Amino acid sequence: MCGINGIISGTIQDKEARIKAMNSRLSHRGPDDEGQWVEGVAALGHRRLSIIDLSEAGHQPMISACGRYVMVFNGEIYNYADLRQRFNYPYRSQTDSEVVLAAWSEMGHKCVELFNGMFAIAVWDKQEKTLTLVRDRLGIKPIYWCHTPEAFCFSSEIRALTTSNLISGKLDEASVVDFLRYQTVQAPDTILKDVHLMVPGTILRYELSSNQTGVETYWSPFRAGKKTPESYEEVKREVRRLFFKAVERRLVADVPFGAFLSGGIDSSAIVGAMAKVSNRQVDTFNITFSEDDFSEAPYARHVAKMHKTNHHEIHLKPEDFLQMIPDALAAMDHPSGDGPNTWVVSKMTKEAGITMALSGLGGDELFGGYPIFNRMVTLEQRKWLWHLPLSLRKAAGKALMALKPGVASTKVMRLMTMKNYHFEEAFAISRQALMDPQLAGILRSSSLPEHNPVRWLRQNKVNETGEVLSRVSVAEMTTYMQNVLLRDSDQMSMAHALEVRVPFLDHELVEYVLSLPDAFKRPVTPKKLLVDSLPDLLPDYIVNRPKMGFVFPWRDWLKGVMHDFADQRIRTLAQREMFYEPGVLDIWHRFLKGDPSVTFSRVWPLVVLEETIRSLGQ
Numbered sequence: 001m002c003g004i005n006g007i008i009s010g011t012i013q014d015k016e017a018r019i020k021a022m023n024s025r026l027s028h029r030g031p032d033d034e035g036q037w038v039e040g041v042a043a044l045g046h047r048r049l050s051i052i053d054l055s056e057a058g059h060q061p062m063i064s065a066c067g068r069y070v071m072v073f074n075g076e077i078y079n080y081a082d083l084r085q086r087f088n089y090p091y092r093s094q095t096d097s098e099v100v101l102a103a104w105s106e107m108g109h110k111c112v113e114l115f116n117g118m119f120a121i122a123v124w125d126k127q128e129k130t131l132t133l134v135r136d137r138l139g140i141k142p143i144y145w146c147h148t149p150e151a152f153c154f155s156s157e158i159r160a161l162t163t164s165n166l167i168s169g170k171l172d173e174a175s176v177v178d179f180l181r182y183q184t185v186q187a188p189d190t191i192l193k194d195v196h197l198m199v200p201g202t203i204l205r206y207e208l209s210s211n212q213t214g215v216e217t218y219w220s221p222f223r224a225g226k227k228t229p230e231s232y233e234e235v236k237r238e239v240r241r242l243f244f245k246a247v248e249r250r251l252v253a254d255v256p257f258g259a260f261l262s263g264g265i266d267s268s269a270i271v272g273a274m275a276k277v278s279n280r281q282v283d284t285f286n287i288t289f290s291e292d293d294f295s296e297a298p299y300a301r302h303v304a305k306m307h308k309t310n311h312h313e314i315h316l317k318p319e320d321f322l323q324m325i326p327d328a329l330a331a332m333d334h335p336s337g338d339g340p341n342t343w344v345v346s347k348m349t350k351e352a353g354i355t356m357a358l359s360g361l362g363g364d365e366l367f368g369g370y371p372i373f374n375r376m377v378t379l380e381q382r383k384w385l386w387h388l389p390l391s392l393r394k395a396a397g398k399a400l401m402a403l404k405p406g407v408a409s410t411k412v413m414r415l416m417t418m419k420n421y422h423f424e425e426a427f428a429i430s431r432q433a434l435m436d437p438q439l440a441g442i443l444r445s446s447s448l449p450e451h452n453p454v455r456w457l458r459q460n461k462v463n464e465t466g467e468v469l470s471r472v473s474v475a476e477m478t479t480y481m482q483n484v485l486l487r488d489s490d491q492m493s494m495a496h497a498l499e500v501r502v503p504f505l506d507h508e509l510v511e512y513v514l515s516l517p518d519a520f521k522r523p524v525t526p527k528k529l530l531v532d533s534l535p536d537l538l539p540d541y542i543v544n545r546p547k548m549g550f551v552f553p554w555r556d557w558l559k560g561v562m563h564d565f566a567d568q569r570i571r572t573l574a575q576r577e578m579f580y581e582p583g584v585l586d587i588w589h590r591f592l593k594g595d596p597s598v599t600f601s602r603v604w605p606l607v608v609l610e611e612t613i614r615s616l617g618q
Contacts, residue, residue, distance in 0.1 A: 002029060002030045002046060002047055002048050002049055002060070002072075002073070002074040002075075002156075003023075003026030003029030003030050003046070003047040003074060003155070003156040003157065003160070003494070004044075004045070004046055004047075004072040004073070004074045004120060004122055004143075004154070004155065004156050005019055005022040005023060005026065005044070005045035005046070005072070005153075005154070005155045005156070005160055006019075006042070006043065006044045006045065006072065006122050006124070006131065006153060006154050006155070007019055007022075007042075007043045007151050007152075007153045007164065007166070008041055008042050008043075008124075008131050008151060008152045008153070008206060008208060009041060009150055009151035009152070009153075010041045010208065011150055011151075012150055012151055012166075015038055015042075015043035016036065016038045016043060018043070018164045018165070018166070019036050019038065019043040019044070019045040019164075020036060020045070021163050021164065022045055022155060022160040022161075022163050022164050023036065023045040023046070023047055023160075024163075025157070025159055025160040025163040026047045026155070026156060026157060026160050027047060028331075028494065028495055028496070028497060029047050029049065029074075029156060029157070029494045029497065030046070030047025030048040030049045030497070031047075031049065031497050032048045032049055032054075033046075033047070033048035033056075033058075033059055033060075034046065034047050034048065035048075035059055035060050035061055036061070037061035037063070037070055039070075039126070041129070041208060042070070042124045042126075042131070044061040044070055044072050044122065044124060045061070045072070046060035046061055046072045046073075048060060049355070049494075049497050049499060051076065051253050051254065051255055051355065051356055051499055054254055054255070055093065055094075057092055057093030057094070057095065057098075058093050058095040058097060058098075060072050060073065060097060062097055062098060062101055064101050064102075064104070064105045065089060065090050065105065066105060067126070068105070068125060068126055068127050069101065069104055069105060069123050069124070069125060069126070070123070070124045070126065071097070071100065071101050071104065071121065071122065071123045071124075072121075072122050073097045073100055073101075073119065073120070073121050073122075074119065074120040074121075074141050074156055075117055075118045075119030075120055075121075075136065075140070075141045076096060076117050076118060076119070076250075076499070076501070077096040077099060077100060077115050077116065077117040077119060078116050078117045078249035078250060078252065079114075079115070079116040079117070079249065080095075080096035080099040080100075080117075081252075083099050083103060083114060083115075084099045084102075086103075087099070087102040087103055087105075087106055089102035089105065089106075096117075100115070100119075100121060103115075104123055109123075109132050109134065109203050109205075112134050112203070112218060113218060113219075115136075116249065116506065116507065116508065117136065118136045118138075118140035118141050118501070118502070118505075119134065119135075119136045119141055120133075120134070120135055120136070120141040120142065120143045120156060120198075121133070121134040122134075122143070122154060128207075129207070129208040129209060130205060130206065130207050130208065131152065131154075131205070131206040131208075132203060132204070132205050132206075133145065133154060133198060133203070133204040133205075133206075134202075134203050134204075134218075135198040135199070135200055135201070135202060136200060136201075137200060137201045137219040137507045137510075138200055138201075138221075138362075138477065138482070138486070138502075138505045138507065138510065139187070139199075139200030139201075139482040139486050140486055140489075140490070140502060140505060141156075141490065142156060142157075142197060142198070142487065142490055143155075143156065143197070143198040143204075144156070144157065144158050144161055144190065144195055144196065144197055144198075145195070145196055145198065145204065146161055146166065146167050146194050146195050146196065147206070147213060148166055148167065148194065150166060151166050152206045152213070153166055156494075157333040157491070158190060158191075158192065158195055158333050158334055159333050161195055162192075162616070167192065167194050167195060168192075168193065168194055169192060169616050169617075170192065170193045170194070171191060171192065171193070171613065171616070172189065172190070172191060172192060172193040173445070173578060174189075174449040175189050175190065175191050175192075176191070176578065176609065177439065177443070177445075177448055177449055178449075178452050179191060179335055179605065179609060180433070180434050180439060180442075180605060180606075180609070181432050181433060181434060181436075181439065181451065182431060182432060182433065182452075182453065182479070182480075182483075182484075183336060183337025183338060183433050183484060183601065183605050184334075184335070184336055184337070184480075184483040184484045184487065185334070185335075185452075185483065186452040186453060186456060186479060186483050187199050187200075187482065187483055189452065190334060191334060191335055191612060192616075199215075199217075200478075200482060201217055201218060201219035201220050202215050202216065202217050202218070203215070203216050203217075203218055219507065220460070221465070221473075221474045221477055221478065221510065221514060222460040222461065222462060222464075222465055222474060222478075224465060224466060224470065224474070224511060224514035224515055225511070225515050226466060226515055226517075227512070227515040227516060227517075228517065229516070229520070232520060232532075235516060235520050235529070235533075236529070236532050236533040237533075238512060239509075239512070239513065239529060239530065239533040240533045240534060242506070242508055242509040242512055243269070243273065243503070243504075243509060243530075243533070243534070244273055244276075244277065245506070245508075245509075246503040246504070246506035246508070246509050247270060247273040247274060247277060247358070247503045248273075248277045249503075249506070250358055250501040250503050251274065251277065251278055251358075253355075253356050255355035255356055256283070256353055256354050256355055256356075257283070257354060257355065257356040257357060257358070258282065258283030258284060258285060258349060258352075258354045258356075258357050258358075259271050259274055259282060259283070259284050259285070259309075259357055259358040259359070260284075260285055260286075260345060260349070260357055260358070260359050260360070261284040261285060261286050261300045261303060261304065261309075261311070262286065262296050262299070262300060262360070263286065263296045263297075263298070263299025263300035263301075263302065263303055263542065263545070264296070264299070264360065264542070264545075265360075265363065265369070265526060265527050265530065265531065265538060265542060265543060266360030266361075266362075266363030266364065266369070266504065266527075267303075267359070267360035268299075268303045268360075268537065268538060268542050269360070269363070269530065269534050269537050269538060270358050270359070270360050270503060270504075271284055271303055271304075271307055271309060272303070272306075272307055272534070272536070272537030272538070273503075273534075273537065274307075274358065275307035275308070275309065276537075281308065281309065281310050282307065282309045282310065283309065283310045283311075283312065283352070283354060284300070284303075284304050284309040284310070284311045284312065285312045285314065285345060285348060285349045285352065285354075285357070286300035286301075286304075286311070286312070286313055286314065287313075287314045287315075287316055287344065287345055287348070288313050288314065288315050288316065297313060299541070299542060299545055300313075301313075302539075302541055302542065303542060306539070312348075312349075312352055314344075314345070314348040316344065318553075318556075318557050318560065318561040318562070319561060321340075321344065321557065321562075322557075322561050322562055322565065324340070324343070324344060324347070325340065325562070325565065327343075328340040328343040328344065328492070329608065329611045330615070331343055331491065331492060331495035332491060332492075332608070332611070332612070333491045334487060334491065334612075335605070335608045335609055335611075335612040336484055336487060336488050336491075336608065337433065337484070337601060337604055337605040337608060338484055338485070338488055339488040339491065339492050339608075340492075341488075342488045342489055342492035342493060343492040343495060343496075346492055346493040346495065346496045346498045346500070347495075347496050349496075349498055350496040350497065350498045354498070355497070355498065355499065356498070356499040356500075356501065357493075357498060357499070357500055357501070358500075358501050358502075358503060359489065359500050359501070359502050360502075360504065361481075361485055361486070361489060361500075361502045361504065361505070362477075362481065362502050362503075362504030362505040362510075363504045363527065363530065364476075364527075365473055365476040365477050365480075365481050365504075366473060366477075366504055366509070366510060366513050366514075366530075367513070367521070367523070367527040367529055367530040368469055368472075368473070368521060368522075368523035368527060368528075368529075369523070369526065369527050370476065372427070372430045372431075372472060372476070373469055373472050373523055374523065375430065376423070376426065376427065376430075376468055376471075376472050377468050377469070377518075377522075379415070379421070379426055380423070380468050383421045385416075385421070386418065386419075386420050386421040390417070390419070393416040393417065394413075394416060394417055396416060397409075397412060397413035397415075397416035397417065398413065400412055400413065401413055405596050405597060406596035406597055407596070407597055407599055409597075410435055410597050411429050411430065411432070411435070414429050414432075414435060414436075415429055422454075423457075423462065423463055423471060424453070424454045424457040424458050424462060424463075424475075425451075425454050427453070427457065427472065427475045428451050428453040428454045428457075428479075431453065431479065431480055433601050433602055433605065434587075434602055434605075436448055438587065438602070441580070441583040441586070441587075442579055442580055442583035442584045442587060443578060443579060443580060443583075444577070444578060444579065444580050445578075453475075453479045456478065456479065457475055457478075457479075460478070462474055462475055465514075466514065466515070467517060467518040468518060469518045469521045469522065470514050470515075470516075470518070470521075473513075473514060474514065477510075486502075489502070513529075516529075525543070525544075526543055526544070531543050554600035554601075554604060555599070555600045558591070558600055558603065558604065559592060563592075565607075566603070566604075566607045567588070569606070569607045569610040569611065570584065570585070570588050570603065570606050570607060570610070571585070572610055573606055573609060573610040573613070576613070584606065587602065587603060587606070588603055588606070591603045
């Protein structure tokens, strides 16, 4: 795992100094090695975290044997050993990076369709004077880019782009609204006006002669096919085969590795499969809290004992977390409402001597682990409600809010006031943090921009993806998962030079599960298809436990030990030009008083946003 940088410009003369500065800004991503390559209009930089072939032969930027291509690569290609035999190439290392370069030398960018893995690839073609960027199918590894009058540049992180002094670093106000709605900014936008995030499964090509960019899609979950298996038994066998294959592929490493273990279904399945296919004892890591309501320790201990892992419990007190918060926020390359959770577990895992860890991220999205799956099925079955008069629906919504005030009732009210039922809008409402009336009360703007998830899902015709459960999976994967969970996983784990691998996002497993009819996937019990496929790994004690998710006791902490920290930042944000101060402070005070419609996830993003603005020097 690494960090990559690049600048293409025919006018900038100090590209070498700039690329070195960008590399230095990414030192946390790659402490093992660094390299620069500068020739004519192009400059490429690389920071290396050595995982496969730890020798100097893996140094990047890497130049092809023919001398035409120069590459920087971030990620892992899990099937590289098989691909290595396919290409007649004078290899000088045992790295997966050189296999990428060998494949590119023979096939050009079409080779990416052969790769199973997570990757961000940049290749400069010295002959054609073109730069090609590739992002992996599910968006596990990021590539940020900007195109200014002076240059085209890219990086693994936004902060390296700002270090280049080639971008303005100005906030995009529409993206600020997107962040407050959804605790992130949806790709291809970012919090900055002139910086973009490559969409997963795409290839971007920049041509120097025309100074133009073009983007093509090589893979998309929106294009999932449809299968009609013969039986449920056949489906279970195939899910099990693909899952074990995905885990086994991700155990290839020349460094110590382990797994995050919450004791939930997803992480327990990962650890169980690791224990079966690995030839060494598995290291597992679990965070415990003083607040018993948030501690998953007993479940994690059960799984660890079951599979005889070398289990590590990390006990976290509020005071400990408060001390870590400034560093966690400083490590946040792009604002997120959920990042510190991953920062803490990554820090503790790395300090235990682990360089690579497997995570259960993606299991909920693929196998229907969130309540929204059944909720969306119910809404689809009750579309007739939107044929009732709007006045009647409003009255019903208001009655529910009066009877049971809170976030859920607020969202039902918003659903009831839609003119017509639309899958995209209903899904977006379920994922929204601050609702539009709340935003109108804290922003000075008289109008709010379009909802990006709604636009994105309509643009990609999510309604043509398949049956309801597959549509929800695709919507979750391409919004919340990619733009919150995976972004957090990358930036917060790499802050500690820890590589995180996600077997549930093996594209072969994803394609198969998305192709299945709803009849095989309906989560009548928690993640039924996954559990039925792995009965030996998932005992009833784990399957039927209360679902908690990996969350910290934010509500208690923000009202207690973290109150002053949050209060100071929220008050500063409230005074900024974009915000209406009384409205912001009202949201904060209502949270502190226990208003059920203002949960911690509505106020914590305000703290994060202020930290982001400060980090930009604004």
